[in-house]
Amino acid sequence: MLIKNGIIVNADGRMSGDLRIKDGKIVKIGEALKAEEAEEILDVNGAYILPGGVDVHTHIDMPAGECMTSDDYSSGTKAAVMGGTTTVMDFAEYDEGETLQDGLDCWHKKAAGKAYCDYSFHMTVSGFDESIKEELARIKEQGITSFKAYTAYQDGIGVNDDQLFLILQQMKELGTLLCVHCENGDVLRCLQQQLKERDASDIKNHPKSRPNLTEKEAVSRVIDFAAMADVPVYIVHVSTKEAAEVIREAKRKGQKVYAETCPQYLLLDESRYELPDFESAKYVLSPPLRTEADKEALWEAVEDGTIDAVSTDHCSFWFHGQKDLGREDFTRIPNGMPGIETRMELMLHYGRKRGLTMEKLTELLSAKPAEIFGIYPEKGKLQEGSDADLVIVREDRPHKISAETLNEEVDYTPYEGFEVTYQIQDVFVGGIQAKKEGGWILKKPEGRFLTCR
Template sequence: MSYDLIVKNGTIATASDTYRADIGVRGGKVVAIAENLEDARETIDATGLFVLPGGVEAHCHINEPPIGKVESADTFETGSRSAACGGNTTFVPFANQARGQSLLEAIEIYHALANGNSYIDYGFHLIVSDATPDVINRELPQAIKDGFTSFKVFMCYSDVMIDDRQILDVLQVAREQGALVMVHAENDHCISWLGNRLTELGETEPKNYARAHGHVVEREATHRAISLSEIVDTPILIVHVSSAEAMEQVRWAQSKGLNIHAETCPQYLFLKEEDFDRPGWEGAKFICSPPPREESNQGKLWQALKNNVFDVVHSDHCPYSYEGPAGKKYHEHEGGHPHFCHVAPGVPGIEVRLPLMFNEMVSNGRMDINKFVALTSTNAAKLYGLYPQKGTIAIGSDADFALWDPAREVEIRHENLHDGCDYSPYEGTRVRGWPVRTVLRGRTIWNDGEITGSPGEGNFLPRKLYQTPLKTKAAE
């Protein structure tokens, strides 16, 4: 039997197993996993390397509309390129519905932005910001049939948030159709009230962003989202959980048998509230929503990861440049002083998500490599209807691999990254373990410092309905 590609001599790791074998690829699919495979047009020697499923980055913001004067720094070309260089082979950005806009029209706009521009395979989550009767009764069911099987609702941000009654309507559609609802859980009224009070007191430096988005703001909304899910009896996923208090709400719900999933992000495991308190505008580099918390909070989130409270770790890559009239410092160009209300909330991180997590989980021994694969690839593929096409290495799956050198030491520097932003909040962080090769459907698109893929190689992925990841119940 001949193959298009054989990956030889590597150590394969999936969410459940670690073993030595060769992988045979034909027509972009895995067709053989065995010892001593021979006869291929191309052979990759993976001696000394881990061969992992390509990363599935299922929370990222690409080509999004501006926030006031601040523009997104990444197109589908630059964002997917950066993702590929970080060991990812699939990503699922958001298609944003504007107020007054048809949801199906929003999908067409994002198709046009992505088509022919992505280095890796992609799908879309839908952001429902205008839950009209037509959207609820016609457009959402149609979108689900078309393969858009997950959508996000906001409990904050006045231009996109919907109220609790509308969230219940969206949850009911998800229950009837078998889709998954993602929830941004922060209380908008509390944020606005606290922000106004801080401004009146002259407390406007970037460090005060964390005060306006305090623990209780996230905790209350998380509890409310869980309650809404319980009323309709349908699963939800709480995205970017940042605080131990919000995490405890999730853990409590899971301990009661409620079908609540949760995600956290590297910024809450590696950045900290103290990073905001830097001179001038520097603290703006770390502003995202919710914000990083105090350093003591990080250990509680790591323990929750170990105890299966969290299903997935995604980057929430939301890239706004730091400099320039369309960046986080735009207010400076208008003669203004640092004010947390004028900083677009979001940080870049799509390329370094996997190295940061590999270093801490695998290299530093917090968890094993199988848990790393589960949290960064397999569970996302299951939740978002991509498994087993994506998220694993198995006969019949797409030949999507990330080859990792576990001994490679790298200092993260933005000048070596490939996104469209102009800084990294992780600048200077040293990691051990780095993806040296990324293979998409049997073709190498990133090879040890060289981009070998091209925009347009990524395919659109209609997705199946939500699947519950297999895991043990969260620890009490």
């Protein structure tokens, strides 16, 4: 197929021209390309052509306490593609008593034959001993080059300081990257217990039990641990000005630290916890939504390169039927929000409003995350030889975001009523058109597992 008359945008520049895709790859980019015999032509008439979005932080088909996330690989990746994201990197986990391999096998089963876009995994590590150490190497041989640790939730998935340090040393040994969820687990558990005794039904106790400094302290500690282990580290979902400042300072000193934030921390704030009728439960996630000042600081961190990537932490739970479980006890509200489908349009709209260029937005949404996790330039770049994952975007199509029209398998969106002007019009996944003029036309889920370098 020949896609004509687009503004082809990459992180490092743009050109007006045409793009040919064949057998799943981009085979030619140039000006005024001539159609080959019987070649299908799509004239995009001055629209932007961007590399397909790369969302490196999702939780699909994941058990969480008493619940299971509402999206499975079928609905989750369809929603991703409709929103312009053509690669997802999901967190694979294992249960207590299982090996890492059991968890990885389980995640392969969840995704295979159901995913509408290419995918890979970060493997969660929730402890450390000799057998886990050996397993990390074996998991790496299977194309998983990034792992995840939590500095909170020590009663379940989280790790203690000694384990965290040993995992980081092992990352150094293997040349792999650790993603870390940073909150001080001990402090927040104490606060949570105290606040629960006072009033378990008050949702405002959720953010109160996780003040900014629980994040900042953990980010600071993790960065120091990584320095002592002499290894890069990736900080997930940065939500506070204090944590952004710590990361900025570490980068300034030359330490290899990567950081991510999410649209919810750039666009929503703690006033959502004031909503009546349990509505606030929709916004219970960890870390929680913060203040206006934090939002502003995070935008500045995005602008000056302190933040490398914007991912979603998509983790959807039904408002009716799942979030409800915590009506009497805020600690039982499943933590997480949907967002996989809205990331691109929201970030393009609000990013451009902030004055970010399309190139910078492409870097944040596709190129840089692909690079950090070893799938670039097959993903995250429009160039000859790269995968034909591309998104055609119109900038003059104002519309309102609504759960009614989204494909995420959940009964709300945190962005209900947000008006955006950018619209994802067409999406190609591996050279096959999945979205056409706003509608879904893909027949089969043909997403492949990506091995990372």
